[in-house]
Amino acid sequence: MADLFVLLEAAWRAPSAQGKCLAVDALIPVYLTLCQDQPLAEAMYPAPDCASVGRPARPVCVPPESLPFRKAVDKDGRAALLHAIAHIEFNAINLALDAAWRFQALGPAFVRDWIGVAIEEAYHYRLIAERMAQLGIAYGDLPAHDGLWRIAEQTADAVLARMALVPRLMEARGLDALPPIFRSFQGIGDKATLRVLSIIARDEVRHVALGDAWFRRLCEAQSLPVAETYQRLIVTYDVPRPRPPFNEAARRAAGFEASELTALVGR
Ligand SMILES: [Fe+2]
Structure with a gap:
């Protein structure tokens, strides 16, 4: 336990994808200890500026609008879609x-939940990287955009906004994107990729659900209304809006209420 944040920092700073996944593996024993409801034994260990996070020199980051719309209808489309994932x-x-x-002050349950997500995301990355290798492409071969990490930077001092805008907004938009992506790979009969995507889809619902649960808890602690606060944060931070068609089954499973979905559709 003594080195939880030392291990976490090593993973956060690891520049290569492979190195980051290995550093996340090293967190698994700590994660299992936290699952036994152990208190955090350590003094506060503050996180540095988001800009110093570890990431590889490639992919080259470009504005989102300069990336083409991708569909797995041909070899290049499939490569681009897998690379984006x-x-x-x-x-x-x-x-x-x-x-x-960064938000360790929320306590061991919060730290445990997000280390658990990091472990699953590393698993997802490896599954996709493996599938890409079978198809002769590698992470970094194509350009990408940096929208997700920019939101992390914007919300570095505000856990309420972070929970609203990363898991509950951007990752929920990811849930919405999954059915057309599935159809796209079904269209070309790519069963190997579909198997990987099924695992990702299953886990991502749980990640959004964790974000939803923490967002609700934080709202409750400050006596804030959930749906209105969510909308207010989207406007304040000027981030991409929820965009129908929604994956309603996945969103409901992740904690969105029918009334909030209806209100989102109406906007
Ligand atoms: Fe994932």
Whole structure:
């Protein structure tokens, strides 16, 4: 336990995707200890500026609007789609580690939840990287955009906004994106990728649910209304809006109420 944040820092700072995944593996014994409801034995260990997070020199980051819309209808489309998913998974490792480290003051249950997410995101990254290797591509071969990490930077001092805008907004948008991505790979009969995506889809619902649960807890502690506060934060931070069609079954499983989904559709 004594080295929880030392291990966390090593994973957060690891620049290569492979090195980061290995550093996340090293957190598994700590994670299992936290699962036994152990208190955090350590003094506060503050997280540095988000800008110093470890990431590889490639992929080159470009504005989101300069990336083409991707569909797995041909070889290049499939490569681009898998690469985009790998980039999301890589960022998701950093985002989960960052939440556990930066907002450690919320206590051992919070730290445990987000270390658990980081472990699953590293698993997802490896599954996608393995599938890409079978198809002759590697993470870093194509450009990517940095939208997710920019939101982490924007919310570095505000856990309420972080929970609202990373898991409950951006990752929930990821749930919405999954059905068309599934159809796209079904269309080309790529069963190997579909198997990987099924694992990711299952776990991502739980990650959004964790974000939803922590967001609700934080709202309750400050006597804030959930749906209105969520909308207010989206506007205040000027981030991408929830965009229908929603994956309603996945969103409900992750904690969104029918009334909030209806209100989101109406906007
Ligand atoms: Fe993931």
